[in-house]
Amino acid sequence: MTDTTTTGTDLERRLARLEERTRALEDEREVTRLILSYGPLVDSGSADAVAGLWDADGVYDVDELLMRGRAQIAAMVRSDAHQGWIAGGCAHFVGPPHVTVTGDDATAVSYSLMVTHGDGGFALRRATANHWTLHRADSGWRIVTRTARVLDGRPESPALLASGVCAPVASGERA
Amino acid sequence: MTDTTTTGTDLERRLARLEERTRALEDEREVTRLILSYGPLVDSGSADAVAGLWDADGVYDVDELLMRGRAQIAAMVRSDAHQGWIAGGCAHFVGPPHVTVTGDDATAVSYSLMVTHGDGGFALRRATANHWTLHRADSGWRIVTRTARVLDGRPESPALLASGVCAPVASGERA
Amino acid sequence: MTDTTTTGTDLERRLARLEERTRALEDEREVTRLILSYGPLVDSGSADAVAGLWDADGVYDVDELLMRGRAQIAAMVRSDAHQGWIAGGCAHFVGPPHVTVTGDDATAVSYSLMVTHGDGGFALRRATANHWTLHRADSGWRIVTRTARVLDGRPESPALLASGVCAPVASGERA
Numbered sequence: 001m002t003d004t005t006t007t008g009t010d011l012e013r014r015l016a017r018l019e020e021r022t023r024a025l026e027d028e029r030e031v032t033r034l035i036l037s038y039g040p041l042v043d044s045g046s047a048d049a050v051a052g053l054w055d056a057d058g059v060y061d062v063d064e065l066l067m068r069g070r071a072q073i074a075a076m077v078r079s080d081a082h083q084g085w086i087a088g089g090c091a092h093f094v095g096p097p098h099v100t101v102t103g104d105d106a107t108a109v110s111y112s113l114m115v116t117h118g119d120g121g122f123a124l125r126r127a128t129a130n131h132w133t134l135h136r137a138d139s140g141w142r143i144v145t146r147t148a149r150v151l152d153g154r155p156e157s158p159a160l161l162a163s164g165v166c167a168p169v170a171s172g173e174r175a
Numbered sequence: 176m177t178d179t180t181t182t183g184t185d186l187e188r189r190l191a192r193l194e195e196r197t198r199a200l201e202d203e204r205e206v207t208r209l210i211l212s213y214g215p216l217v218d219s220g221s222a223d224a225v226a227g228l229w230d231a232d233g234v235y236d237v238d239e240l241l242m243r244g245r246a247q248i249a250a251m252v253r254s255d256a257h258q259g260w261i262a263g264g265c266a267h268f269v270g271p272p273h274v275t276v277t278g279d280d281a282t283a284v285s286y287s288l289m290v291t292h293g294d295g296g297f298a299l300r301r302a303t304a305n306h307w308t309l310h311r312a313d314s315g316w317r318i319v320t321r322t323a324r325v326l327d328g329r330p331e332s333p334a335l336l337a338s339g340v341c342a343p344v345a346s347g348e349r350a
Numbered sequence: 351m352t353d354t355t356t357t358g359t360d361l362e363r364r365l366a367r368l369e370e371r372t373r374a375l376e377d378e379r380e381v382t383r384l385i386l387s388y389g390p391l392v393d394s395g396s397a398d399a400v401a402g403l404w405d406a407d408g409v410y411d412v413d414e415l416l417m418r419g420r421a422q423i424a425a426m427v428r429s430d431a432h433q434g435w436i437a438g439g440c441a442h443f444v445g446p447p448h449v450t451v452t453g454d455d456a457t458a459v460s461y462s463l464m465v466t467h468g469d470g471g472f473a474l475r476r477a478t479a480n481h482w483t484l485h486r487a488d489s490g491w492r493i494v495t496r497t498a499r500v501l502d503g504r505p506e507s508p509a510l511l512a513s514g515v516c517a518p519v520a521s522g523e524r525a
Binding site for chain 1: 183186189190193196197200203270271272273274284286288298299300301302304325326327328329332333334336337339340
């Protein structure tokens with residue numbers, strides 16, 4: 001296949017490059033998986049597990065409520081309001097995140113839908129723009145900040161979406 | 176780059192480890208892809224293809240209907256009820272699954288939304304919690320069980336979500 | 351671990367195979383990521399960035415509107431109609447795509463939900479079947495065609511879903 005003599009150094013270099021590429025894929029997969037665990041944990045009322053997705057001093061900033069640190073996040077899950085959603089039927093449906101990993105830091109953008117059940121069946125209570133920043137801790141990736149803004153026309157919500165997704169490099173003509 | 180002499184044995188060990196890591200990424204990708212093919216196949220009435228996602232004796236357990244084996248799953252797709260959904264307009268929108276692979280077995284948790292079209296436009300008919308178990312067959316991954324429960328407040332639905340998603344290892348203080 | 355002598359040629363062959371497998375995973379990840387950037391870019395009115403997801407002569411074929419080339423795609427984002435959706439509150443929620451990469455080409459199938467905000471809260475305006483074809487350009491993957499058809503009962507929409515998802519290889523008995 002190769003017409004040059006393959007030396008140990010060549011193999012070593014290719015192996016090191018592959019290790020980097022595999023690590024990049026694994027990091028993106030771990031960040032995605034962490035984000036996707038939010039819905040199942042919050043909709044099952046797993047308060048400590050939800051809080052454990054964040055760094056010890058992580059921030060969860062929703063337009064309706066600002067939470068600082070794990071105790072406040074767990075308290076939200078245990079609140080009467082949230083327990084009421086679970087009792088009535090509720091889905092925090094988080095869409096596939098668009099993740100960007102840079103070393104030990106990552107950002108992600110995703111949509112989420114909050115679907116609630118009531119007498120009239122299911123209703124779409126919220127459609128939300130989410131911007132996540134994450135950091136690699138000793139025990140794995142954790143959320144540093146999650147900023148969530150409802151997409152009800154307020155300008156900060158589209159801005160949040162744009163802030164986390166870069167346009168691909170333009171090639172040739174532009175629109 | 177390395178200040179130690181790299182021996183063939185070192186390279187061999189690193190290569191074997193990379194092969195394992197790549198296999199793990201591929202497995203998770205194949206399980207995810209299998210799950211994501213359910214919606215397009217069921218909404219296009221591809222009855223045999225839907226049934227072929229399951230093991231020959233696989234189980235599809237929905238709160239409304241229990242199906243055992245491929246013949247019963249295909250029969251559901253061919254039923255008047257399901258054909259009526261397709262004729263009217265229907266989306267089985269499956270969210271990104273949270274997948275855990277362990278050797279030749281896997282579990283996954285996902286949400287799904289059933290959206291139907293009618294005179295008044297689109298309606299959200301169901302929001303559902305899904306728990307999947309899968310097995311690696313000779314010809315690739317197949318579903319062993321899919322358990323789906325509507326999120327209408329019945330306690331088994333949140334329990335299903337919690338059962339498939341482990342909390343990350345706690346680091347430092349707890350909430 | 352191996353009871354045969356591992357030669358440099360063996361290592362070289364395994365390394366080359368791993369490089370191919372990693373490339374396949376990266377390609378699928380890049381195509382997925384490109385598709386997932388559509389929603390955040392279009393809902394933030396990033397007209398040139400949306401257009402830049404397509405090839406210079408790419409096609410965006412929606413049942414309501416046919417766009418050829420980047421200028422027409424950017425014009426749609428800048429249109430009064432689209433700017434009105436953003437001003438009122440809007441989510442183009444794209445589900446996780448089912449991607450198939452073949453060399454420098456790829457196809458993908460996904461659902462999308464268009465959620466709009468109005469006086470009565472959030473409404474589900476459209477559920478749409480999407481079929482994507484993509485090509486690897488010098489600067490990365492770009493969309494060649496995106497065909498979107500509303501799932502309102504018209505037969506072409508389910509056909510679009512079926513066209514992009516192959517059934518797994520059947521093993522043993524058939525339904």
